Amino acid sequence: MTPSIAIDENHDATILSDDSLCKLSATEAVRLLRRREVSPLDLVDAAIARIEAVDPVVNALPIRNFEAARAAARHFPKADPAVSEAPGWLAGLPIAVKDYNDLAGTPTTYGSPIFANNVATHSDLTVANLEQRGAIPLAKSNVPEFAGANTFNTVFGATRNPWNTQCSAGGSSGGSAAALAAGMVWLATGNDLGGSLRIPASFCGIVGMRPSVGRVPRPASVMPYDPLWVEGPMARSVADVALMLDAQAHFDMRDPLSWPAPAVPFTQAIAAPRAPARVAFSTNLGIGKVEAEVAAICRQATLRFADVGAEVEAAHPDFSGAFEAFQTLRANLVAAVRGPLLTEHRARICDEIIWNIEKGLQQTGADVARADRLRGELFQRVTAFFGEYDVLACPTVAVAPFPVAQRFPTEIDGEPLTSYIDWMYLTFVLTLTGCPTISVPVGLTSDGRPVGLQLVGRPRGDFDLLAAAHLLEQMCGMGTQVPRAPQVKQA
8 A cells, every 4th residue: 555645734744654544533534534635445455454463363343344345445436525524424434333233245143153144235224324424334343142241252252352352342342342442443333222332432442422312313123113222433532423423313214213413513512512510420320339440430530520610429310220120121122123033043042142032021011011110210310310410420331341251240349240231230221211321431440451431411412411521531531542452461
């Protein structure tokens, strides 16, 4: 590849190597693409070189779309001013697509041997929308089998955390998060039911946002009215997440919960951020254990909001019943979506998913009705809480990244857990609220494992939430830590 030459506002020329291109933020890369100072092919080739160099260690992007991406980059249309200045126009930026989403001509395995040879005939709504807005899908990112928060499966193996390859990258968007942290791509898709955007973002030291329900239209589903799962952006910084959210946010009638793009683009929340007036912090939302070091890091990070004039207090809504409600509603969803596989393919489904399907099938109508009622009562308490506070902050995950060979944590600070998702409670109870939530990296444990802080905004308050997250990110300074070369450590 011939090195690219970028010219800054002072008309100074800079030669950009593959490595320096990969270190650009998505915002910087798109700016150079829009100015035609680098080409889509420059970035595709740089990303491919980076993937080939580091992914043998990380295993984040096992499904490759390299030649199709090169062809798309070579034939990428010349800039149309009416399009190229529109919010969310990605101008030929390569991205990673999570292996729960369909990308035309490539397999969608869901991390399951049942679907190892399932080649998508067309891109799903989420991916096609990003392609229409100038994204070039380069590869698909690894996932757990169907669901979970440690990215491993029997099709492609485990994804490792670039900060410490003996640690989990989280999940289920673990491949996306690890690829971003290791500098293989600039943006990646993710989706979130119980924390699948936020947990891997925390574990890999990047940013993952669960937008408001309906903010990003979702692919076709047998459960189109289900409000628990969303599609959302993942990136190395809050600014890049805002850029990607502008590319994703619009109305599409194929998702009955979707709503129109905002009048003011989300990138304006970064350009002119407004500090929250009142911030509430909770170590555990009053319902569980959190590792002491994780809690301390998150508490100190939240106090940084006082530096921009916010009043910071210890407070949280009452989350009574949220644990039960989520477990019931999640099981109902998993049974509805994956239950038909159980009779024919039981021997090829991992134990945790079998447990979740069977839980859903064995529940009664009274169980689901109670869960819906508990969720409604929680939402009323949360909206009352946001009448007093602008932001709720808490740790993203109750534990720091754990060994990749461990399927899931079975205890927190000595307190035993009863199911494979219990350790994820800080994300999944917030799923029930429908509020926008973002994980921002705020520090490292004493042995160098990333810790994320979860910020929750008012219902449909995505714009103000991004502004608050951007301010916190600038004060904590963790954005300078990625991308990084994978740290290979021995067990």
